[in-house]
Amino acid sequence: MNLEEKLLHGDKRACARLITMVENNQQEAFEIIKNHYNKTGNSYVVGITGPPGSGKSTLTDRLTRELLNRGKKVGIIAIDPTSPFTGGAILGDRIRMNDLSLNKNVFIRSMGTRGSLGGLSKATQGAIKILDIYGVDYIFVETVGVGQSEIDIVKAADTVLMVMVPNLGDDIQAIKAGIMEIADIFAINKSDIDGADKTQVEIEMNLDLNEEMDYRPPVLKVSARKKEGISQLVDSILDHKEFLEKTGKLKDRRKRNTEIEILNLVEEGLMNIIFSKMKRKAIFDEIIESVMSRELDPYTAKDQIIKLIK
Incomplete structure (x- = not known):
């Protein structure tokens, strides 16, 4: 077997x-x-x-x-x-x-x-x-x-x-x-x-x-x-x-837990995609340096990262 x-x-x-x-x-x-x-x-x-x-x-x-x-x-x-x-x-x-x-x-x-x-x-x-x-x-x-x-x-x-x-x-x-x-x-x-x-x-x-x-x-x-x-x-x-x-609260509880689990799995999958693309393009360090030097703010940095999966 x-x-x-x-x-x-x-x-x-x-x-x-x-x-x-x-x-x-x-x-x-x-x-x-x-x-x-x-x-x-x-x-x-x-x-x-x-x-x-x-x-x-x-x-x-x-x-x-x-x-x-x-x-x-x-x-x-x-x-x-x-x-x-x-x-x-x-x-x-x-x-x-x-x-x-x-x-x-x-x-x-x-x-x-x-x-x-x-x-x-x-x-x-x-x-x-x-x-x-x-x-x-x-x-x-x-x-x-x-x-x-x-x-x-x-x-x-x-x-x-x-x-x-x-x-x-x-x-x-x-x-x-x-x-x-x-x-x-x-x-x-x-x-x-x-x-x-x-x-x-x-x-x-x-x-x-x-x-x-x-x-x-x-x-x-x-x-x-x-x-x-x-x-x-x-x-x-x-x-x-x-x-x-x-x-019926057992079903409600399990539904809530299932929702959380799916969202966590999606988040993990998206993060893997983002980091994979950033690693390939070697841009993560550049973004960090730009934020550190105040050329870029963290919120715009977040927007730029999210664009990588679109």
């Missing part, structure tokens, strides 16, 4: 190889996605985000085990910081979940951010589609934990789970600044330590300020290390999934 056929037959190695090809921008992988795009849309994507040190990896591990107990097949995309030396992912998440990766119903992949400022790898959308075709029921996308720039997760996920911990100090300030708006569920991890109740109250009070919510995010206390509250957290994910499906 070729790579495409192996993927359709649930071959883990084929899935891993195709995700690598997506990361390396190899056209063959995208052709396979094109050929089987009608098989996508069945996996439910859960984004797991939150500040560094909140225990996202351990919680993802526990959630996966709970779904396995419920007879589900799970894919995990763990977005890791990119190594400054190799350009590859620092495989912390994959090492921590090593025993889980041996399960036939679990696929785990660490991906480097490769300079993406949104906390997600640029190849994440492609990897999600490969896993969808591969046939998992749920896909967890765990972000790198870089603070407010992580809001990109909302462009890929059906449900966004925000993981918080007590006593971070500036955690509530961070979510006030914008992160709070993207969360569908809040999980206060490490809730066995002091301060969990206070953090829960503060989050609830912030939620009270928004009277226009059509779905109030639940705020749950969990302990991934002690395996406490995990079943209830999975139930909350399923409740949100049911709400989105019944109200």
Whole structure:
């Protein structure tokens, strides 16, 4: 069987190889996605985000085990910081979940951010589609934990789970600044330590300020290390999934995400065309020098660059 056929037959190695090809921008992988795009849309994507040190990896591990107990097949995309030396992912998440990766119903992949400022790898959308075709029921996308720039997760996920911990100090300030708006569920991890109740109250009070919510995010206390509250957290994910499906908001959310994805792909394609032409004509440096010397302004420079693709 070729790579495409192996993927359709649930071959883990084929899935891993195709995700690598997506990361390396190899056209063959995208052709396979094109050929089987009608098989996508069945996996439910859960984004797991939150500040560094909140225990996202351990919680993802526990959630996966709970779904396995419920007879589900799970894919995990763990977005890791990119190594400054190799350009590859620092495989912390994959090492921590090593025993889980041996399960036939679990696929785990660490991906480097490769300079993406949104906390997600640029190849994440492609990897999600490969896993969808591969046939998992749920896909967890765990972000790198870089603070407010992580809001990109909302462009890929059906449900966004925000993981918080007590006593971070500036955690509530961070979510006030914008992160709070993207969360569908809040999980206060490490809730066995002091301060969990206070953090829960503060989050609830912030939620009270928004009277226009059509779905109030639940705020749950969990302990991934002690395996406490995990079943209830999975139930909350399923409740949100049911709400989105019944109200038609899942279709709306996916339509918005599809629009964003297409626009990003078009933008990337246009940029490649522009830079290719500028490189050939060796005019980019000339434009930069002209702007630097004030012979040209940046807005006119932009107009000149855009004319290259007309």
